[in-house]
Amino acid sequence: MGLIRNSPKTKGGTGMKKSILFVAFVAFVFGIGVWSQTGHAADTIKVGIVDTYTGPATSFTQDTLDGFKLAVEKINAKGGVLGKKLEYTTRDEKFKPDIGLAMAKELVMKEKVDVLAGTINSGTALAVSDFAKKEKMPFFVFYSKSEKIIGEKGHKYVFNMNENTEMAGRAAAFALAKKPYVKYWIAGDDYEYGHAIAEAVWKNLQKQNPKVQKIGESWWKLGEADFTPYITQIMAAKPDFIIVATGGSGMVNFQKAAKATGLVQKIPFYQHTANELGTLLPQGKDAPEGVWGTSNYFFYYPETTANKAFADDFKKAYNRYPKASAFVGYMTAQFIAEGYKKAGKVNTEAFIKALEGLSLDSPLGPLAIRACDHQLELPTYWGVTKKDPKYDFLISGDIQVIAPKDYMPTCQEVLSLRK
């Protein structure tokens, strides 16, 4: 008995059993991914979407996906693209660039997608963009705001479908330069997005109005829950105006604290997307009035039939109003479809060429992808939060349209960043 128990054969047996179990476990874990895989037929054009579908970012990414879906359904109902069906498949990158990159690779290698799209996470966007460049794979950036995407790290295969921090900063500076404020305070999330927005506003504001001076700065950690101590300190310093560089849930947190402390009545402040639905909807009627912001899409402005039609369609499909991120998803799907139509064939090089300078009708009027840097030319809406009897949340009032030509960095400026 002892002999048998110690014989290498038996040992090998249990080892084998273990490894079979292990393989079964691995197959189970990864099988979930493979399971949903559909064969890539030649009669489809497939878009692989990598985005964050867990955590606080979901508030934006779900809208992007739903906007994208809405457009895809419309496109397919009208016969698809070049006689092919437009399809998409999604991956959750959990706000982690390494996971996002692995998923993009999987989408390209295994799912054989024709186009990559996605992500609210700048880190992931840059990682996937680098991969797309090597693989010569078109990549549409949905909602990450890093100016590096089309600037420093820009290339032929990447397209930016939303504004970036530099654009937002220039637009805000364009509007703020006309205001009488002199003493500014800068405050924000202590991570890349916060610093990038704040710096873009400040740098451009100084250029346009040399009289402004910065009297102080505060930086809090990303995800800071309680802004009260920061606000009381800023109020004591008595600046004329505060540039608040928060993102995500920090937008709401800051506005709530600004209301509770009475900051909003005392010192005016600006936040990029302060007047956007994503910031105002969760607060309902309790959001503070009088906060300045910039945004690139409102479902209620401009009051055109095209915009109303999109907002109504979206509301009918998902029972909520579309946010700016929904608009991005909606337009991206259309640019993909029209790009292939214009190219006349499913060929990446022809597709890229077709997209350069392509202009489409959108809910906001004609929108074009700039040929030189692949940036979508979006108008920016400057405005201030206010109550409206028509809605049970605040909307943007005093809307001032800042045209792309007034605030977008020039082709030369962007291309000079690429080395």
Next chain:
Amino acid sequence: MDAIGILNQAFVGLSRTVILFIVSSGLSLILGVLRIPNVAHGSLYMIGAFMAFTLSKLFGGGNLGFWMALIGAPCAVALISLAAERGIFQHLYEREHLMLILLTFAFSLVFGDLVKIIWGGEYKSVPVPYMFQGFVPLFGGLPFPLYNIFLLACGPIIAILLWLLVNKTKIGKIARAAAVDMEMVGAVGINVSWVFASVFVIGCSLAGLGGVLVAPTVSVTLGMDHTLIMEAFLIVIMGGLGNIWGALLGALIFGLTQSMGILVWPQFGIIFPYLAVVVVLLFRPTGLLKSTW
């Protein structure tokens, strides 16, 4: 900065301390008696906040909604934690801490996804109850939010209730004894299992209560558990593992160094609480007060 400004800033820091204390005292209680480093404690705080959203909406969002949330949400969290304790944790008290950390971490992921399934990914906002809306000029006319004053009042009440629970009730006494020597308590004929369950539920409800109290001041969102659990663990470690007065002291240090740090150096205000943790642990590696471990 004048004395008035400093005083104002200190009071703002104290109201933050209240939330931190309530949540970390629960964490510390569980650590001390059950020896579970409950990473999912933050998730229960998040669930408390989301429950507060639902209950406050259900009861019309006004004062009534807030009070119902204040009672109902911790109760809901208590039920969830009771199910978790009876279903899973009670079988695992003897396991090593690493395993318990992994298990509770797994719970935090599961809870995170459950919250997403139930409430969706949208940010939620709980309105400040009407009676606490607005602000009062407290020191030299500097505005101080009324809700923060309410928080300041909550802190001592919770602390006194906890003190009574631990020192004056039978369950508190048994729990303290069990923390020192569980086998001995069992040997004298006390049903330790249910004492543990009660302590676990009380500790978790405190997380839920913290979630309700913080809800009107922030956006209720997925991921709000992550920041908090880090801070709560640091506070508990700083105060001494398992010592709820240590949690109070830790929360005070954390809240005050933060608000004072902002006053001194607003660009780098974040680092002060963490610096305090480092200093404390350098000189008192086991925490400020006596650890029960």
